[in-house]
Amino acid sequence: MSLLFPLYLLGLLGLALPWLLHRFSHHEPPEQAFPTTRFLDPTKPPATSKRKLRHWPLLLLRILFLALLCLLFAQPWLKADNDAANADAVQLIIVDNSFSMRAGDRWQNARNEVERTLQSLPDNDAVQLFSFASQLRAATDIVNNDDEVNNAVSLIEPGYETADYGELMRYLNKVASDIDMPVSATFITDAQRTNLPAQMNTLLANRLKQFTVVSVDSTTPVNYSLRAEARTSDAVNARVSVRVAASGNSDAADAEAVSKTVQVIVRDRVVASEAVELMAGESKTIQFDEIALPIESEALFTVQFAQKDFLSDDDQINIPVHGLSSINVSMTQFGDSPVTQAQVFVKTALETNGDARVEILDINTALAPTVRHAVVFVDDISSVPEKVERFVLDGGNVLLLSGRAPENASTAPLSDSSSIIRIDQAHPLGLGDIDWFNTGFYSTASYSLTGDDRELLGLDSGQALLLERDVILGGRLLILNDALDGFVSDLPLQPAFVLLMQQVIEYFDASNAIPSELEVGKSLRVPINSQVLTPSGDPMLALSELSSASDIRLTEPGVYTVLGANSSNSVTAVLGFAESDLFGLSRDELDAWEARHELRQESQLNEDADQQVAAVSVEQDDKQTLWRWLLPAACLFLLIESLLANRMLWVRRDGL
Amino acid sequence: MNAVAASRFLKPELLARLGTLELVARTVVDGVLNGLHRSPDFGFSQEFAEYRAYNEGDDLRFVDWNVYARADRMYVKRFRGETNTSVTLLLDISASMGFGEPVSKLDQARFLVASLAYLTRRQHDALGVALFDDEVRHFAQPSARPDSLTKVLGLLENSHVGTGTDVVDVLASLRATITKRGLLVLVSDLYTDPDKLLSALQSFVHAGQDVAVFHILADQELQPDVKKISALKSLESGNSVIVDPEFLRGEYQARLQSHCEQLENNCVKAGADYMRLTTGESLDNAIVSYLQFRERQAR
DSSP: OEESOGGGGGGGGGGHHHHHHHHHOOOOOOEEEESOOTTOOOOOOOSOOOOOOOOHHHHHHHHHHHHHHHHHHHOEEEEOSOGGGGOSOEEEEEEEOSGGGGSTTHHHHHHHHHHHHHHHSOTTOEEEEEEESSSEEESSOSBSOHHHHHHHHHHOOOOSOOOOHHHHHHHHHHHHHHSSSOEEEEEEEOOBGGGSOSSGGGSOOTTOSEEEEEEOOOOOOOOEEEEEEEEESSSSEEEEEEEEEEOSOTTOTTOOOEEEEEEEEETTEEEEEEEEEEOTTOEEEEEEEEEEOOSSTTOEEEEEESSOOSSGGGSEEEEEEETSSOEEEEEEEESSSOOHHHHHHHHHHHHTTSSEEEEEOOTTOOOOTTOOEEEEEESOTTSOOHHHHHHHHTTOEEEEEEOSOOTTTTTSOTTOOBOEEEEOTTSTTOGGGSOOTTOOBSOOOOOOOOTTEEEEEEETTSOEEEEEEOOTTSOOEEEEOOOOSSSSBSGGGSHHHHHHHHHHHHHHGGGGOOOSEEETTSEEEEOTTOEEEOTTSOBOSOGGGTTSOEEEEOOSSEEEEEEOSSOEEEEEEEOOHHHHOOOBOOHHHHHHHHHHHHHHHHHOSSTTHHHHHTTOOOSOOOEEESHHHHHHHHHHHHHHHHHHHHHSTTSOTTOO | OOHHHHTTSOOHHHHTTSOSHHHHHHHHHHHHHHHHTSOSOTTTSSOEEEEEEOOTTOOGGGBOHHHHHHHSSOEEEEESOSSOOEEEEEEEOOGGGGOOSSSOHHHHHHHHHHHHHHHHHHTTOEEEEEEESSSEEEEEEEEOSTTHHHHHHHHHHTOOOOSOOOHHHHHHHHHTTOOSOEEEEEEEOOOSOHHHHHHHHHHHHHTTOEEEEEEEEOHHHHSOOOOSOEEEEETTTOOEEEEOHHHHHTHHHHHHHHHHHHHHHHHHHHTOEEEEEETTSOTHHHHHHHHHHHHHHHO
């Protein structure tokens, strides 16, 4: 049994208090009324002067209760039964099973190293085996049995995730802090340079007594990897962009260019190919235009190297075609005079990259309930029409535009223009990323902000240009204070306008925002009532999990499908570029990494350890707290003491 | 007095719930008399008792002239009761009389005094009362007026325990007040010197008074319920004495018994009637004893 706060045991000194009270208390006999004392003789005092302890059971209960109270504050706990109890130290063996360990014979080397490490350990040391890719996972408990560790190693396979050595050290620190004896760690890895953390000072686990890195990488060959994206704007032809990268050190003297052939395959047929020459450490982007889409709407393109290298899993990628399903936007006008010119500007800007398709409705035509996004022109943006309000409350998204120029627009001098000076950088629209240079505003309608309005863009004239009205439990309502006729402002003529319109549509469509691409090992946030299919088509969520939003970790590369009630989205899980770069750390660098722990041991072992291990959770809890037993026992003692003391009414609470 | 009749009487704790003392007195006295199946007017009615030869000095009004005419001798007629007797009830209300649960000695004494008062008025005797602790707190001269019973019961109803007790001094002070010959009934727990009580009672007896003493004791007083060493605090003096339960079971009871016997002997010596009554007993024995005492005095 160990104690978390042993200093509280000093409270046991207080046990003497009830003993003293019972031992030396001055006991007054109870008083009773009597008619007369004339026939009474006082009782003679006891012949012995030795004081007697009175009320033994009560004294015992009080002492036990105080002792239990002290123990409770000291927080005792028992170590769960494991082999560590009899060991001198605990050796942690961590095997790197990130994606790069699939290269060549690295994984087999790692297994051999585990066996070699086990043989070299002292007999009295207990061992625990972990695997580490993006997270640290315990493969065994703390054991003294080498066979158990060897069996566990044979069950581990390298995955597709990306390792971060800084994260590894934080996890190790947490594990070591939970073990109440000296802990050493041996990390068996291919020691990729790209797995180093951004901050090198995180490569330290203070709680470890010793840290050893065993590198299984004897050679650092150049590895070639690719990523690709396919997009269509007309649902007939697609454009495939491929980024090809070669790992390694480009400064090497013997570096020479290697020719790699990139192929685009649709339905098992090579539809395009191109050769590219790459030096070590170089990356290039090549583009395949006008690749005819197959008739099936959910076709996948496969992009690969014609010749596979020794890490073949990153030589091929399956990609869906983006742009096949565009966002439908309805455009209408509530007012007197048609504003055809502004509608053309908006429609052109929205349909530029093919993500949106705009349908222009007749003037004063109500918005259909099936429409989710709309651009609405009104005569006066100060008063939102009731139809628009209802549409937004039903969950629709509206960009409200001024359909009529201000009355003084024709007389305003062209030289006197306003520009955008206030930008809400925190808004998800990302307005700060847009270049508003050269955008002038000559005449802007006066608009008074209400309490529900949030100004997103503001002019130096003091007027608000773009604002969002807060709608509780509804869709989104953006108001653009510009007639978009090309006269009152330069806005529709500037490139910033196209970006603004596209950002607005993306913002409107964010409710269904599912990323098109995620790195393997990351989590995908799945909306309510949506199912996720693996690349092989198997459902990942049980029926009971569909009713709530959940996070799903993508563990293998490929195209995952998110099936919603009305939509289907593809998410491509791609391999991290960091894992494809197999260039390793030198032995000197690894020695320096190990030496940091030795230096740390000599100077100050446990400084700031608690702060560093905070917020790191590893599912390895071998402590059994005794609170659950001690607390009811203390309560029971208190109850019995109370009953006894009440029964013996002449016994005072203070023991007198 | 038979045992069957006595069993019909009410226990003191039941009497305590009857409410007024008058109701208590009626309940007790009527119960006793119904049980005896006899008239209560022993010796104090105008009932003829006997003839006695005339002596010099006898009142000529009581000479039976009819007998003289026939027998030529003078005889005097004797009646059981020729005149009303004066009855004075002395009730001790000292602090020690407040002892006892659930019926205190004072409660029991008040029941007794009320019953005797009711009985006295039923026999058309003059009724007086004195309440005392270490001195006389209330005194009503014996009176044959119809409201005397109400007056006495009123005093009893409003009586509360006082302070210390000094029966001998009180009797000495009453000696000068109670001059008319009659009955004197003392109801007390008698925590006093028996010898001094003897001389005090003798002074009344010598003055022609018929004296009856009712010694009231509580059950808890006779057999104290004390299981561990306790400080017993006197109700009158306030002094505490730490005593052992063993002492209370042995020596104390012997001393009390001896005191009671001494009191009884001294009462007999003084020519007074002695009756002991505990708070757990019903009042029938006491009433019967009183009636017998009256009967004896009447002969």
